[in-house]
Each structure stands twice: as structure tokens, then as C-alpha cells.
Amino acid sequence: MMSEDEKKELLASGHRMCAGCGEGTAMRTILNEAGPNSIATVATGCLEVTTTAFPQTAWEIPLIHAAFENAASVAAGIESALKQMDKKGETNILSFAGDGGTFDIGFQALSGMFERKHNVTHICLDNEAYMNTGIQRCSSTPYGASTTTSPKGKYSIGEDRPKKPIARIASAHDIPYAATACIGYINDLKKKVNKALEADGPAFLHVFAPCPTGWRHGSSDTIELAKLAVETGVFVLWEAEDGNICDLNVTYKPKERKPVEEYLKKQRRFAHLTEEHIEKIQKEVDEKCEEYGF
Amino acid sequence: MGEQKGLTIQGNMATALGAKLSRPDVIPAYPITPSTLFPEKISEYIADGELDASMIRVESEHSAMSACIGASAVGARTCTASASQGIALMHEMLFIAAGMRLPIVMAVGNRAMSAPINIWADHQDTMASRDSGWMQFYAEKNQEGLDLMILAFRIAEDERVLLPAMVGIDGFVLTHTVEGVQAPAQEDVDEFLPPYDPPHGKLDPEEPMTFGSLGTPEYYQELKYDQTKAMDNTPEIIDEIFDEFEEKFGRNYNRITPYRCEDADIILLTMGSMTGTARAAVDEMREEGEKVGLAKLTVFRPFPSDLLKEIAGDVHGLAVVDRNISPGFGGAVFAECAGAFINEKKSPLMKNFIVGLGGREIFKKNFREMYEKTKKAVETGKVEKPVEWINMDEDVMR
Amino acid sequence: MSKVKITIAGINKKPGSSKEYKTGGWRTMKPEVDVEKCIRCLQCFDYCPDGAIKKTEDAIEFDLDYCKGCGICERECPVEAIVMKVEEK
Numbered sequence: 084m085m086s087e088d089e090k091k092e093l094l095a096s097g098h099r100m101c102a103g104c105g106e107g108t109a110m111r112t113i114l115n116e117a118g119p120n121s122i123a124t125v126a127t128g129c130l131e132v133t134t135t136a137f138p139q140t141a142w143e144i145p146l147i148h149a150a151f152e153n154a155a156s157v158a159a160g161i162e163s164a165l166k167q168m169d170k171k172g173e174t175n176i177l178s179f180a181g182d183g184g185t186f187d188i189g190f191q192a193l194s195g196m197f198e199r200k201h202n203v204t205h206i207c208l209d210n211e212a213y214m215n216t217g218i219q220r221c222s223s224t225p226y227g228a229s230t231t232t233s234p235k236g237k238y239s240i241g242e243d244r245p246k247k248p249i250a251r252i253a254s255a256h257d258i259p260y261a262a263t264a265c266i267g268y269i270n271d272l273k274k275k276v277n278k279a280l281e282a283d284g285p286a287f288l289h290v291f292a293p294c295p296t297g298w299r300h301g302s303s304d305t306i307e308l309a310k311l312a313v314e315t316g317v318f319v320l321w322e323a324e325d326g327n328i329c330d331l332n333v334t335y336k337p338k339e340r341k342p343v344e345e346y347l348k349k350q351r352r353f354a355h356l357t358e359e360h361i362e363k364i365q366k367e368v369d370e371k372c373e374e375y376g377f
Numbered sequence: 378m379g380e381q382k383g384l385t386i387q388g389n390m391a392t393a394l395g396a397k398l399s400r401p402d403v404i405p406a407y408p409i410t411p412s413t414l415f416p417e418k419i420s421e422y423i424a425d426g427e428l429d430a431s432m433i434r435v436e437s438e439h440s441a442m443s444a445c446i447g448a449s450a451v452g453a454r455t456c457t458a459s460a461s462q463g464i465a466l467m468h469e470m471l472f473i474a475a476g477m478r479l480p481i482v483m484a485v486g487n488r489a490m491s492a493p494i495n496i497w498a499d500h501q502d503t504m505a506s507r508d509s510g511w512m513q514f515y516a517e518k519n520q521e522g523l524d525l526m527i528l529a530f531r532i533a534e535d536e537r538v539l540l541p542a543m544v545g546i547d548g549f550v551l552t553h554t555v556e557g558v559q560a561p562a563q564e565d566v567d568e569f570l571p572p573y574d575p576p577h578g579k580l581d582p583e584e585p586m587t588f589g590s591l592g593t594p595e596y597y598q599e600l601k602y603d604q605t606k607a608m609d610n611t612p613e614i615i616d617e618i619f620d621e622f623e624e625k626f627g628r629n630y631n632r633i634t635p636y637r638c639e640d641a642d643i644i645l646l647t648m649g650s651m652t653g654t655a656r657a658a659v660d661e662m663r664e665e666g667e668k669v670g671l672a673k674l675t676v677f678r679p680f681p682s683d684l685l686k687e688i689a690g691d692v693h694g695l696a697v698v699d700r701n702i703s704p705g706f707g708g709a710v711f712a713e714c715a716g717a718f719i720n721e722k723k724s725p726l727m728k729n730f731i732v733g734l735g736g737r738e739i740f741k742k743n744f745r746e747m748y749e750k751t752k753k754a755v756e757t758g759k760v761e762k763p764v765e766w767i768n769m770d771e772d773v774m775r
Numbered sequence: 776m777s778k779v780k781i782t783i784a785g786i787n788k789k790p791g792s793s794k795e796y797k798t799g800g801w802r803t804m805k806p807e808v809d810v811e812k813c814i815r816c817l818q819c820f821d822y823c824p825d826g827a828i829k830k831t832e833d834a835i836e837f838d839l840d841y842c843k844g845c846g847i848c849e850r851e852c853p854v855e856a857i858v859m860k861v862e863e864k
Binding site: 092094095096097098099100102103104105106107108111112134135137138139140141142143144266269295301302303304305306307 | 796
Binding site for chain 2: 119120121122124131132135136137138140142143144145146147148149150152153156157158159160161162163164165166167168170174191192194195198199
């Protein structure tokens with residue numbers, strides 16, 4: 084790991100992300116940790132459109148944006164080519180996608196990349212909906228959230244499916260390293276970035292990144308909400324090596340879990356939930372945290 | 378010059394051999410009939426140490442083209458093979474490859490599009506991608522399949538071009554049929570096709586660049602124009618490189634090749650393997666005194682309007698034979714021929730014949746029928762039915 | 776922003792050129808730091824989505840060319856050294 088003062092800012096200022104965008108924090112941390120000897124692919128999404136509008140680019144490392152569902156397969160092509168031409172060396176190959184480009188449309192390419200054991204780290208920036216196209220639901224959208232394609236209504240609670248456990252699915256491919264991380268816990272994220280990059284083979288990082296625009300909270304609430312998600316047990320920070328999901332390492336256990344209501348009430352996407360709904364969510368979180376050992 | 382080796386091989390083996398001789402670095406591929414034997418042969422070459430390359434056994438054709446794009450963007454020579462539904466599945470990536478000016482080569486086992494599902498010879502798959510920005514070459518026989526692969530790399534990587542290219546060989550008729558070919562020597566191909574070094578940019582931490590920018594309305598049109606201009610400039614370059622190939626390897630290629638057209642009244646325009654049958658029919662009809670000629674289209678994109686007008690400008694009738702159909706209009710080649718002539722003072726009457734869809738046989742008698750129908754139109758001066766389907770089985774029609 | 780000439784395939788060979796666009800114009804609130812209170816924990820530096828906080832020898836300072844005024848720094852500062860104030864135009 085480089086010393087903090089040696090690290091160069093690899094996501095340049097002037098990008099067009101919303102004020103308070105969780106992805107901004109995530110990307111600065113991840114790229115600065117990865118360092119300049121890196122090549123990245125990025126799927127279509129908020130990150131891509133806010134950083135690459137011709138003739139400006141916020142990327143200080145080589146980047147290719149190809150399409151929405153294939154950040155991982157473009158990265159696989161890069162990795163194979165560099166290896167074949169004996170040019171890989173220590174170069175990190177990073178594949179960035181949002182939750183859409185990872186959980187849903189990007190799932191096939193991701194699974195293929197994992198299965199073929201490419202030395203690529205896929206980083207999912209999860210803001211729990213297809214934000215770039217206007218806040219539509221994704222399989223990452225949590226139960227009870229109102230999105231533009233699963234809106235709250237007279238007959239609707241909003242999203243009525245639970246969040247897909249993407250990091251466990253990734254790990255189940257028996258990849259060397261899979262982890263969840265959160266922008267509220269920067270040191271934990273940095274450690275996991277390094278472990279992912281050092282893994283000999285595919286690695287997966289599921290990075291939780293709140294979105295003021297899509298979740299309807301204040302731009303200054305982003306980090307607080309990121310922390311609350313973890314402190315309430317809604318999002319659990321863990322890592323698993325070589326597919327050992329049964330023996331995963333929970334990297335942060337809140338001493339005393341806060342009630343989920345504290346997390347939910349700060350976001351207007353959950354404002355319509357009744358006491359009954361919140362109790363249901365609390366119960367599910369309680370059960371899940373018990374499984375994770377806290 | 379090294380000796381060319383005589384081989385008797387299937388079309389897929391010929392395109393695979395053409396690819397192998399071109400020394401690709403990375404071959405991401407997904408199997409689909411009738412092009413499957415291409416990735417199979419390539420993996421055999423690699424397994425036996427005959428080809429130093431990396432094959433990525435991707436999980437779909439979309440990922441195949443995606444991986445090609447990634448590999449080409451870091452400067453690797455890249456190719457793949459597909460057909461029909463596979464080409465359709467990677468459709469969006471074809472536009473992206475061309476927009477990024479990546480000289481990827483794809484061998485296509487030309488096959489019909491579903492529905493209904495059909496695995497046999499047909500040009501619908503590549504015709505459906507004619508707007509993608511890729512150059513398109515069509516082989517009459519396995520020799521051409523082999524040669525056109527080498528030519529495709531050379532033309533695509535030319536710094537004045539930098540566009541991807543497809544090479545079509547008809548499904549089963551060529552892909553699975555054994556024919557004699559002459560395979561150039563490796564050292565001669567090496568001389569003809571130098572290593573690839575992207576002149577326009579590549580992904581390299583030493584000099585960071587962003588590929589695939591967001592092109593807003595302020596820039597998109599100019600960026601597309603620039604890309605289109607590159608395609609528009611290729612005919613001369615293709616001719617130049619075809620000439621170089623002939624000098625080196627002794628085989629002649631043209632964007633359109635005329636046969637017995639000099640004093641023809643009516644010309645048949647064909648593409649792909651049907652050309653062989655058409656040529657035999659033309660010879661027979663010539664024996665009978667008919668003034669008929671044949672024009673073989675080898676390069677469909679960029680469409681050779683210039684040569685078409687030269688070859689067919691003075692004839693009375695042009696029978697355009699399409700192995701594809703655009704429902705609601707007619708065949709793709711017909712549309713482009715008509716477009717080439719539309720503003721000319723002199724142009725032939727044109728008839729469009731839809732033939733051989735989904736592997737339907739095309740016989741010499743079918744070409745005779747096409748010739749007779751075109752002749753009738755010329756004699757009456759009227760084209761009553763511009764689009765006609767040939768060799769239909771009336772007994773199975775509803 | 777004035778327009779520039781296109782490049783082949785739109786390939787952008789100017790890494791970090793987004794800096795030409797000063798997003799500081801977006802904000803309505805502006806951060807101010809009391810350097811005496813600042814303990815240089817650098818949490819604000821880590822959290823800022825725009826990299827608009829720079830390290831000084833003893834504390835931090837804001838790059839007002841790019842600060843969008845999101846207020847995360849004020850919220851997260853453990854010693855309340857940062858305050859967001861309405862910007863005087």
C-alpha cells in the first residue's frame with residue numbers, strides 16, 4: 084500500500100455527479116488505492132455519463148466504456164490480450180458497473196468472467212436502482228423502496244421483492260475474493276480494494292453507495308446514511324476467500340444495532356411505509372444478522 | 378516466395394487457417410452452427426502449439442464481441458467467428474466496434490435468421506448488420522474464404538482504414554464442404570501482414586486515454602461523419618491491397634468481378650457460393666447465343682457503386698440475386714444497386730430475385746429462369762414485378 | 776465551454792480534462808473551516824465526492840473551483856470545524 088500522501092487523485096474534479104453522490108466518494112477511494120498502473124472498463128450508467136462527456140474526461144487512468152451489460156467481458160478481453168502479449172505485469176484490471184450492470188443486465192458477462200478465472204476485479208457501485216435512466220427498480224432494490232417502475236401507490240408498497248444477494252452469488256463462483264464494502268467505512272473499503280487487487284484471479288467488491296437524487300435524501304446525508312445502513316444491519320460488511328461463504332469474515336459488527344427505522348425514515352423512498360411494514364423489515368434484518376453472528 | 382500448400386478442406390477450416398496465418402493474439406468465440414468448426418479448429422491449433430494465441434471461451438456472442446473490443450483496444454490483433462442468431466445477439470457491439478475504429482475481423486458462416494429457426498445458407502444475418510459500420514466481404518469458394526481472412530486483417534488494420542471487417546462464407550455449402558485450396562506460406566503472410574500497432578490510440582497506463590466517450594449532440598454528428606468518411610475512403614485502398622495480394626500470391630480479387638460482361642445485354646449480379654452455379658448457367662446460355670454476363674460482388678460494404686455503374690451502366694437488364702429479404706421492400710443488394718443508378722441518365726432495368734433462403738437449393742435452371750424473366754422485361758420495356766421469389770414449392774404454400 | 780475539434784473515434788487523450796469545468800458554480804452553500812479546531816483527521820478529505828478538499832500541512836482547505844456545496848464535510852466532521860454558509864454572490 085502506498086502512503087496516503089503519495090497517492091494521486093485519479094478521479095479528477097469537474098465531473099458531473101450530483102452534489103453528495105456516493106459514487107464520487109467510492110470512486111476516489113477505489114481509484115486512488117488502485118493507483119495509476121490500472122486499466123478500467125465501465126458500464127453505461129451514472130459513473131460513465133458523468134465522467135466521459137467528450138471532450139472532457141475525469142479519468143486519469145486508461146478507460147474504456149463499451150456498453151451496459153459487458154464491463155466484465157470487455158475487461159476479460161483486456162486481461163487475456165495483455166497476458167498474451169506479455170504486457171500484463173502488475174497492471175490492475177478493474178471492471179466498474181452499477182447495480183444494474185452487475186445484478187441484472189450485467190450478470191451473465193460477470194458470471195462468465197468469474198468462471199473463466201480472469202484476473203479482473205469487478206466493482207459494483209450499488210445505489211439500489213437504475214439511477215442513470217431515472218430511478219427504475221433493479222434486483223438490488225430493497226423491499227419497500229419506491230422507484231419509478233415500482234412506485235408506492237394505493238395498491239403497492241413499492242418494491243415487493245427482497246434484494247438479490249449478489250456478493251454471495253459472486254463468491255459462490257469460488258472466486259479468490261469477494262467482499263461487501265461501504266463508503267461510510269473508508270478504511271475497510273481501502274483494505275478490501277487491496278485484497279481484491281492482490282487476489283490471484285477474479286475478485287468482486289459490492290460497494291454500497293447512497294444516492295441523494297434516487298433515495299430522496301439531503302446531499303449532506305450520504306455518508307451518514309451509508310453508516311446507518313451498516314449500523315442497523317441492513318447492509319453487512321463481510322469478505323469471503325475462495326468461495327467460503329459459509330466461513331466468511333464479518334469485518335464490522337455494530338456493538339448495538341440501531342433500529343432500522345432510523346435508517347428508513349431519513350429517505351423519502353421509504354416515507355410511505357407503515358409501522359407494519361417497518362416491523363416486517365426489522366424482523367428480516369434481525370434474522371439476517373443472526374445468521375451473520377450479531 | 379515460399380511454396381503454397383495444396384489442401385482439401387472445409388470452408389470453416391479455410392477461414393480458420395486464414396486466421397491462423399494472420400497470427401491473431403486473442404480469439405474470443407462462442408460456437409454457433411454453421412461456424413462452430415472455426416473456434417474448434419482454432420482451439421486445436423492452440424492446444425497443439427501451432428498457434429500462439431489466447432482463446433477466450435466466452436459465455437455468449439455478445440461477450441465474444443465485447444472481449445474482442447477490449448482486446449483490440451489494448452493493441453491485440455483480434456478475431457472471432459459467428460453466424461445468424463449470434464451476429465444478431467452481438468448487434469449493438471458491432472456498431473460500437475466500428476465507432477471505436479477497432480480492426481476486428483469476424484468470419485461468418487452465413488445462415489438464415491429465426492424465426493423459424495434454420496441453420497442453412499442465407500445472407501440475412503450479415504445483411505442485417507450492413508449499417509453497423511463494418512466492411513463486408515463475401516466468398517464464392519473456400520479459397521476465397523481463406524484469402525479474404527488475410528485480406529480483411531490487412532485492410533482493416535491499414536492506418537487509413539481502421540475499421541472492422543466481416544468475411545462471409547455460405548453455411549454448409551462452403552462451411553462444411555470440402556474443396557481444394559492453396560494455403561500461402563507463413564513467412565509470405567508475415568511479409569504481407571505486418572504486426573498490428575494501433576496508430577490512433579490504445580489502453581496503456583503509460584499514456585492514459587478514454588475510449589467510448591459520451592458523444593453529446595454537439596459532437597455526435599461530426600464523429601459519425603468522420604467514421605463514415607473512413608469507410609467512404611476505403612474502395613481505393615481495398616483495390617490497392619487486392620493488387621498487392623495478387624502480385625504476392627497470384628490470385629485476383631476485385632470488389633466486383635465481371636465475367637463475360639463486355640457485350641452482355643443482361644447481367645446477373647450474385648454474391649457468395651451461388652456464383653459458381655450462375656457462372657455455369659451463363660456459359661451454357663452463351664453457348665445458345667444469349668448475350669448474358671455475370672457480375673460477382675465480393676465487397677458489399679463499402680458498396681461498389683462506382684464499379685457497378687462501370688460494369689452494368691450500358692446493359693439493358695440487371696438481375697440482382699438476393700439471398701436475403703427485407704420484408705416491406707425487397708432484397709438488400711437490389712436496394713443498393715437501385716440506389717447506385719438512381720441519378721444516372723443511363724441505367725438498366727432492374728429485377729430483384731429472392732433465392733436460396735434458409736439453404737434452399739439454387740440450380741442452373743433457376744438462373745435461366747431469372748435471365749428469361751429479365752429478358753422479357755427488357756423486351757417489353759416494363760418491369761411488372763420488381764421482386765420475384767425463385768424456386769418456390771407451390772405444393773406447400775398455404 | 777467552447778467547442779473543440781473531434782478526435783478519431785472520439786478517443787480522449789486528455790486525462791483529467793474534466794478540470795476545465797468548474798463545478799463550483801453549482802453550489803448555493805459554501806464550506807468554511809476553523810483551522811484551530813481542525814484535527815486533520817482527513818475524514819472530510821476522504822468523503823468529498825468531488826476531491827474538492829485539499830490537505831494543508833496542519834489542516835485542510837477547500838478547492839472552491841469544484842466544491843458543489845453538498846455539505847457532507849460539515850456533517851461528518853467529528854469536531855464541528857466546518858460550517859456551511861450561504862454563499863454571498
